[in-house]
Amino acid sequence: MEARTERRYAVNNGYRYGVTSTNAYEAYAGAGELLRALAAPIRLAIVSELANGERCVHELVETLGAPQPLVSQHLRVLRGAGVVRGSRRGREIAYALVDEHIAHIVADAVSHSGEAT
Numbered sequence: 001m002e003a004r005t006e007r008r009y010a011v012n013n014g015y016r017y018g019v020t021s022t023n024a025y026e027a028y029a030g031a032g033e034l035l036r037a038l039a040a041p042i043r044l045a046i047v048s049e050l051a052n053g054e055r056c057v058h059e060l061v062e063t064l065g066a067p068q069p070l071v072s073q074h075l076r077v078l079r080g081a082g083v084v085r086g087s088r089r090g091r092e093i094a095y096a097l098v099d100e101h102i103a104h105i106v107a108d109a110v111s112h113s114g115e116a117t
Helices: 024-037 041-050 057-064 068-080 100-114
Strands: 007-012 015-020 084-089 092-097
Touching (some): 024 068, 041 057, 041 084, 057 068, 068 084, 092 100
Antiparallel strands (some): 084 092
């Protein structure tokens, strides 16, 4: 007997997003974790900056105007959530986005928040 997986679609602004019923909860739970990791404004700014390419902590500190310990702390959260990865560059660690989709999510959220309601 062949197992059937029911496909459900969430419709949002005319787009259909397919989520199989067998993994729907896991997909939504994963999306919730991602959104929680992005919930701080400075993390959104870090992701926006990393959308332009990899950066070291001191570059993010200069660009964002935030203290180094604060930037490092938020990078740690983003790394733990699988949003960014670090690679050693001599004595420094260069951070980059794991997936470009995350940059699009942040750009869309920032754009949407600026729209008149």
